[in-house]
Amino acid sequence: xxxxxxxxxxxxxxxxxxxxxxxxxxxxxxxxxxxxxxxxxxxxxxxxxxxxxxxxxxxxxxxxxxxxxxxxxxxxxxxxxxxxxxxxxxxxxxxxxxxxxxxxxxxxxxxxxxxxxxxxxxxxxxxxxxxxxxxxxxxxxxxxxxxxxxxxxxxxxxxxxxxxxxxxxxxxxxxxxxxxxxxxxxxxxxxxxxxxxxxxxxxxxxxxxxxxxxxxxxxxxxxxxxxxxxxxxxxxxxxxxxxxxx
Amino acid sequence: xxxxxxxxxxxxxxxxxxxxxxxxxxxxxxxxxxxxxxxxxxxxxxxxxxxxxxxxxxxxxxxxxxxxxxxxxxxxxxxxxxxxxxxxxxxxxxxxxxxxxxxxxxxxxxxxxxxxxxxxxxxxxxxxxxxxxxxxxxxxxxxxxxxxxxxxxxxxxxxxxxxxxxxxxxxxxxxxxxxxxxxxxxxxxxxxxxxxxxxxxxxxxxxxxxxxxxxxxxxxxxxxxxxxxxxxxxxxxxxxxxxxxxxxxxxxxxxxxxxxxxxxxxxxxxxxxxxxxxxxxxxxxxxxxxxxxxxxxxxxxxxxxxxxxxxxxxxxxxxxx
Amino acid sequence: xxxxxxxxxxxxxxxxxxxxxxxxxxxxxxxxxxxxxxxxxxxxxxxxxxxxxxxxxxxxxxxxxxxxxxxxxxxxxxxxxxxxxxxxxxxxxxxxxxxxxxxxxxxxxxxxxxxxxxxxxxxxxxxxxxxxxxxxxxxxxxxxxxxxxxxxxxxxxxxxxxxxxxxxxxxxxxxxxxxxxxxxxxxxxxxxxxxxxxxxxxxxxxxxxxxxxxxxxxxxxxxxxxxxxxxxxxxxxxxxxxxxxxxxxxxxxxxxxxxxxxxxxxxxxxxxxxxxxxxxxxxxxxxxxx
Numbered sequence: 024x025x026x027x028x029x030x031x032x033x034x035x036x037x038x039x040x041x042x043x044x045x046x047x048x049x050x051x052x053x054x055x056x057x058x059x060x061x062x063x064x065x066x067x068x069x070x071x072x073x074x075x076x077x078x079x080x081x082x083x084x085x086x087x088x089x090x091x092x093x094x095x096x097x098x099x100x101x102x103x104x105x106x107x108x109x110x111x112x113x114x115x116x117x118x119x120x121x122x123x124x125x126x127x128x129x130x131x132x133x134x135x136x137x138x139x140x141x142x143x144x145x146x147x148x149x150x151x152x153x154x155x156x157x158x159x160x161x162x163x164x165x166x167x168x169x170x171x172x173x174x175x176x177x178x179x180x181x182x183x184x185x186x187x188x189x190x191x192x193x194x195x196x197x198x199x200x201x202x203x204x205x206x207x208x209x210x211x212x213x214x215x216x217x218x219x220x221x222x223x224x225x226x227x228x229x230x231x232x233x234x235x236x237x238x239x240x241x242x243x244x245x246x247x248x249x250x251x252x253x254x255x256x257x258x259x260x261x262x263x264x265x266x267x268x269x
Numbered sequence: 270x271x272x273x274x275x276x277x278x279x280x281x282x283x284x285x286x287x288x289x290x291x292x293x294x295x296x297x298x299x300x301x302x303x304x305x306x307x308x309x310x311x312x313x314x315x316x317x318x319x320x321x322x323x324x325x326x327x328x329x330x331x332x333x334x335x336x337x338x339x340x341x342x343x344x345x346x347x348x349x350x351x352x353x354x355x356x357x358x359x360x361x362x363x364x365x366x367x368x369x370x371x372x373x374x375x376x377x378x379x380x381x382x383x384x385x386x387x388x389x390x391x392x393x394x395x396x397x398x399x400x401x402x403x404x405x406x407x408x409x410x411x412x413x414x415x416x417x418x419x420x421x422x423x424x425x426x427x428x429x430x431x432x433x434x435x436x437x438x439x440x441x442x443x444x445x446x447x448x449x450x451x452x453x454x455x456x457x458x459x460x461x462x463x464x465x466x467x468x469x470x471x472x473x474x475x476x477x478x479x480x481x482x483x484x485x486x487x488x489x490x491x492x493x494x495x496x497x498x499x500x501x502x503x504x505x506x507x508x509x510x511x512x513x514x515x516x517x518x519x520x521x522x523x524x525x526x527x528x529x530x531x532x533x534x535x536x537x538x539x540x541x542x543x544x545x546x547x548x549x550x551x552x553x554x555x556x557x558x559x560x561x562x563x564x565x566x567x568x569x570x571x572x573x574x575x576x577x578x579x580x581x582x583x584x585x586x587x588x589x590x
Numbered sequence: 591x592x593x594x595x596x597x598x599x600x601x602x603x604x605x606x607x608x609x610x611x612x613x614x615x616x617x618x619x620x621x622x623x624x625x626x627x628x629x630x631x632x633x634x635x636x637x638x639x640x641x642x643x644x645x646x647x648x649x650x651x652x653x654x655x656x657x658x659x660x661x662x663x664x665x666x667x668x669x670x671x672x673x674x675x676x677x678x679x680x681x682x683x684x685x686x687x688x689x690x691x692x693x694x695x696x697x698x699x700x701x702x703x704x705x706x707x708x709x710x711x712x713x714x715x716x717x718x719x720x721x722x723x724x725x726x727x728x729x730x731x732x733x734x735x736x737x738x739x740x741x742x743x744x745x746x747x748x749x750x751x752x753x754x755x756x757x758x759x760x761x762x763x764x765x766x767x768x769x770x771x772x773x774x775x776x777x778x779x780x781x782x783x784x785x786x787x788x789x790x791x792x793x794x795x796x797x798x799x800x801x802x803x804x805x806x807x808x809x810x811x812x813x814x815x816x817x818x819x820x821x822x823x824x825x826x827x828x829x830x831x832x833x834x835x836x837x838x839x840x841x842x843x844x845x846x847x848x849x850x851x852x853x854x855x856x857x858x859x860x861x862x863x864x865x866x867x868x869x870x871x872x873x874x875x876x877x878x879x880x
Contacts, residue, residue, distance in 0.1 A: 071468065097470030105468070111461035122458040125451040126470040134451065174470055325686045327693070376869040381628045381689045385819055386868045392816060392861040400854040407854070510812060514697065521690065554705050560697030567690045568680050 024049040024209050025070070025101070025178055030079035032069050039065040041233035042079070045211070046226075047178065052200070052210045054224035054241075056217070058254055062233040063213045064106055067182055070211075071103040072096045083178065097126065100177035104170075104184060106213070108163040112156030116147055119155050119166055123173030141173045145199050161192045168196075172203065179203065181212040185219055193219055221245065229253065272449075279441075286434055290427045303430035305539035306437045307494060311512070312519030312531030313440035314487035319517065320525035321447050322480045323460030327384040328391030329488050329516045331369065332362040334507030335394065336489025337496040341410050342403060351421035355493045362489020363482045370481035374474050379463070388513070395508035409503025412496065421497045429498050436494065437532070440487060444528040456480055460526070488516070518559050522566050524573025533575050537562075595727035600849045601842055602728035608841020609741035610796055614814060615821035615833040616745055617792030620752075623828030624765040624785040627677070627688040633815030634696035635790055639665050639797035640806035641707060647714045647801070654716060654798045655736070661794040669790030673783040696811060703808035711807040719802040733803035744795050748788070749830065761785055765828075817844075820864040839863075 025047035032040045039062045047053045057063050068074040070081050072093040080089045083101050093103075102123075111119050120138040128134040142148055145165045150158070155166055164184050171179055181200070185193050197219050204210055214220035220227065221241040229237040229244060231253040237244060244250055286306075290299045311333065318324045339361040340354035349357070373386050398404045416422040423429060447453030455476045458466040467473050496502045506512075515538075523534025538559060545555040570576055614636060621629045642661055646652040652660070672695075680691055719733040752758040763771040764781045772778050821840045825832020840860060848856035 073464070073467070092472070093467040094470045094472045097468060102470070103468050105465065109462045109465035109468075111458050111465065113461060114457060118454065118457070122454050122466070122471070123469045125454055129451050131449055131451070134454075170465075170469060325689070372869055378868060381685050382868060384686065384689055385628070385823075386865055389816065389820075389861045389864045389868075393858055393865065396855060396858045396861065400852070514693070517690075517693075554701070556701040557698050557705065560694045560701065563694035563697065564676070564691050567687050567694065571687075 024084055025211060026080075026082040027070060028080045028082075030066065030069055030081065031077050032065060032074055033077055034065075038233045040069060040076070043230070043233070043235055045070075045228055045235070047209055047211050048226075050204070050207060050209055051226060052204055052212065052224045054220040054227040055211060055213045055230060056215070056220060056227060056244075057230035061230040063230050064182060066230065067103055067180055067213060071101065071180055073103075097174060097176075100175075101180065102171045102174045102176040102178075103180035104167040104182050106182040106186065108160075108167050110155035110158065110163055110166055112154070114155055115151065116142065116153050116155055116158070116166060116169075117151040120147075120169045120173045123170040126174040137175075138173055141169050144202070145169045145172065146195065160187050161189075164188065164196070165199075168199065172208075176208060178209045178211065181210060181214075183213055183215055185214060185216045188216075197223060275445075283434075283438055287431065290430050296426050299430050300426050301539060301543065303426060303433045305535050306430065306433040307491065308515065308519055308538065309532040309535035310433060310436040310440050311488060311491045311516045312523070312535055313437070313444060314484050314491060315516035316520040316525060316527075316531050317443065317447070317487065318481050318484035320520055320527070320530065321444070321453060321460065322456040322477055323526075324477060324481065325380070325384045325517075326387040326513070327517070328387030328389070328510075328513050329484075330508050330510070330513045331387065331391040331394050332365055332485035332488035333492040333495070333512055333516075334391075334398065334502075334504075335365050335485075336362045336492025337502045337507045338398065338404060338410075338492070339489065340493040341412055341496045341502050345410055345412060346403065350419070351493070351497060352419075355421065355490065358493040359486045359490040362492070363486035365489075366485020367478055367482040369485075370478035374477045374481075388510070391508055391510070391513060395504050398504040398508055404504070407504060409501060409506070412500040412502075414500055421493075422500070429494075432494065436490065441528060441532070443483070443487070448528055452476065452479075457526070518563055522559075522562055522573060524575035527573065527575050530573050530575045534573070537574065596849065597846065598726060599728035600845045602725055603730065603734075604842030604845030605838055606730055606734040606738045606841070607845060608838035609738040610800055610837075611817055611821050611840050612745060612834050612837030613741045613792050613796040613799070614818045615825070615837050616748065616830065617789035617796075618818050619822045619825065619828055619830065619833040620792070621786055621789040622822065623830075624761055625782055627685065628692070628819075629786075629789065630689055630692035630815065631695040631699065632692075632789075632793070632818050633811035633813070634699040635665070635668070635811070636793040636797060636814050637703060637806060637808065637811035638668075638699055639790075639794045640801055640804075640810060641703065641712075642794075643797050643801040644712050644714055644806055647716075654714065654801050655719075655740075658795060658798040661798050662791045663794075665794030665797075666787040666791035668787075670783045670787035672790075673786035674779075677786065678779060678782060696815075700808050700811055707808065709808055711805040713805045714801055716802040731803045733799075737799035737803065740799050741796070744792075745834065748792070752830075757781075757784060816864065817860055820860050820867075823864060823867050 025045065027043060027045040030040055030043040031038065043066055045055070055063055055066065065074060069076045072091050075090055080087060082088065083099055086099065088096050088099065111122065117138060120142050121134050124134040124137040124141065128137050139151065142151055145168050147165055147169055150162065158166060168184055185196050188196065193216055200210065200223055212220065212224065224241060227239065227241055227244045228235050229250050236253060237247045237250045289302060293299050293302060315326065315329050319326055336358035340351055340358040343349040343354040343357055344351050369387065369390055373383055378386055399407050404410065414422065416424045447456065455466065455471045458469065458471060459473055459476060463473055492507065519534035519538055520531045521534070522537060523532065524530030541558050542555045545558065566573060618629060618632050621627065639661055642664065643654050643657055646657045647654055677688065677691060680687060716733065719736060721732040722729050723732050723735045752761060760771070760776050760781050761784070763776060764778055768778055817840060821836040822833055824839060825834070825836030843859045843863060844856065847859035851858070
């Protein structure tokens with residue numbers, strides 16, 4: 024469904040994203056992981072139209088959307104969330120989600136109904152009248168999700184929706200993400216919470232220093248020497264395999 | 270409140286406001302009331318861009334003045350009927366709004382930079398009006414007095430009161446529509462966070478530009494009203510920074526981004542103006558008070574005076590807004 | 591047509607005016623560079639300082655040039671206090687808020703001036719600065735020549751102060767990395783207030799140099815504010831050297847604009863430069879990307 028080929032973007036001399044290929048099949052949950060500064064968020068930004076790629080292509084269901092403006096990409100059915108949550112702080116939760124719902128429902132009454140339905144689905148049914156700026160971190164993460172979901176996307180780009188949450192909250196979000204997929208929405212997610220992404224995604228891409236260094240099923244990735252070294256430093260895999268001699 | 274009740278209350282207020290001149294003691298009082306309504310209307314035009322969409326403008330006279338000059342020149346030099354000229358003026362203001370919006374927003378100007386560039390645009394228009402032939406430069410243009418309704422000129426000030434009331438009612442309707450429509454929700458999203466708005470499928474550039482066009486058309490309509498009331502327009506009246514500041518003040522003080530904020534702001538400012546006038550002859554003192562109120566509002570009451578009332582019904586407002 | 595000498599004379603005239611703009615703009619750019627706020631009250635505070643010079647001269651018979659240390663010190667104190675008790679309190683959050691607060695401040699100052707000093711334009715007559723100096727084809731009032739050299743000297747002194755002194759180092763540290771500066775124990779709020787104070791002190795100096803050859807009225811502030819912003823935007827917001835070059839470019843533009851387009855239309859150059867720079871090259875003509 025999403026087909027990213029040779030995507031590159033440099034800032035100054037630094038290649039933040041370097042010839043990245045990503046495939047997201049219809050109906051799948053695909054994870055994008057990697058250490059801090061690996062270029063995951065830039066990669067997302069380039070896919071969703073927030074950053075112009077220097078080269079490479081992005082196709083959504085066959086349509087070449089490389090370099091499109093973000094709102095057109097959203098209209099076509101691919102919507103991103105933000106790692107650093109971006110609530111419409113002085114609007115209520117209801118109004119926040121309605122902004123998303125208006126994309127497919129121009130009429131107010133329908134947008135309102137759609138927004139309330141989505142809010143209930145992510146467990147925000149009781150917070151509709153709260154000011155978005157007053158939400159907790161967990162609330163803001165859910166709001167990001169709800170707003171994006173309200174645009175009725177075909178493909179959702181989730182940027183660390185679990186960062187900063189406690190284990191109970193993470194479990195709730197994992198359940199919500201599963202439900203979203205069950206409704207037929209394809210998901211590409213950046214995630215740091217390893218156990219969550221390992222249990223959710225059927226395929227994982229590992230990004231390091233702007234390049235994809237491994238891809239495969241979660242079990243393969245967890246056992247991949249290159250991946251472990253990327254996270255823990257050179258020689259770590261050998262040390263782990265040889266016991267803790269240091 | 271449901272929509273029907275709002276319309277009922279609004280309608281009743283409109284009828285009361287229509288009848289108000291009959292109980293006011295003098296023509297002077299009618300004039301003061303007319304100017305309060307008119308200032309509220311101008312403030313609302315600023316509020317559409319500055320409040321609802323968060324695009325703070327320091328140069329809204331660029332539209333006001335363009336409207337005043339457009340209808341006046343069409344009338345005096347081209348022999349147009351002023352009613353027709355009024356429509357043309359609103360269109361001209363809309364076009365200037367779209368043009369400035371397209372330029373400024375394409376260049377990515379936001380916040381303070383947008384404010385300053387509008388100020389500079391207003392200054393350019395002022396200087397042009399001051400030196401061009403067809404605006405008669407600094408002399409200004411006098412509209413020949415011929416008080417007939419067909420000429421949009423009236424002997425009795427009550428007619429201007431009613432016209433100002435109609436303008437204000439129209440602008441309130443626009444604001445109320447923004448509060449309850451998709452376009453308004455898009456503007457609010459843009460005001461709060463442009464990147465998030467973009468991510469949710471909003472064409473930010475288009476929405477902001479259209480918004481400035483609407484706002485510009487309204488301010489320009491105000492310019493024609495002003496020219497017809499005083500039958501005179503010159504560069505410092507049309508494009509002077511004072512009117513820009515006044516539009517911003519009433520909206521900010523009453524409550525930017527609210528439907529009735531500009532009306533509240535205009536009433537407060539009108540009241541302060543009358544009070545200071547009664548004990549100090551010199552000009553300036555009322556503006557000192559306005560400046561102080563502006564500082565206080567920005568510092569302590571970001572939602573304006575109207576926010577003080579609204580805060581009490583907070584939860585219910587969330588449902589209505 | 592216009593001959594070369596007249597253009598040259600206009601340029602010299604523009605350079606002389608530009609030196610004052612440099613002084614005004616250096617204050618504005620310093621405030622922006624350190625505090626990241628746009629001081630819309632800049633013009634009004636200049637107007638206030640000019641009235642101070644005017645009254646010191648007419649009431650206390652203090653020569654404007656001798657008054658310079660006094661006015662500079664007073665302006666610094668006013669700036670420091672304004673920042674500490676008004677602007678700094680609300681310096682967090684959206685930049686438009688500061689713009690609106692400083693707008694409010696300028697409305698208050700302009701209209702207080704109108705109320706107390708009336709709208710009349712005021713001038714002072716300083717005999718020892720009233721001659722004419724011949725520079726090539728240009729005839730310049732002596733006061734403008736003094737202003738030119740004094741303004742450049744003051745800018746150099748300010749540059750040296752920011753470059754060498756301990757406070758200068760602190761200011762640069764805060765401008766670059768305010769969190770880091772706070773962590774190493776710099777009193778950031780104090781540095782902010784000092785920076786704002788210095789910015790206003792520049793206005794005090796400019797007022798002393800301006801008054802012998804210029805006039806003051808309550809709307810003087812508004813006349814200067816767009817010039818100051820244009821200078822700063824032209825040179826790149828926050829850039830010292832940019833303000834220096836920008837000031838001269840604006841001075842010459844104004845002078846030659848008046849020459850070629852007449853007094854009314856000549857003023858349009860500044861606003862047009864301002865708009866074009868913002869639309870096409872917001873980092874300024876001389877500033878790199880920030």
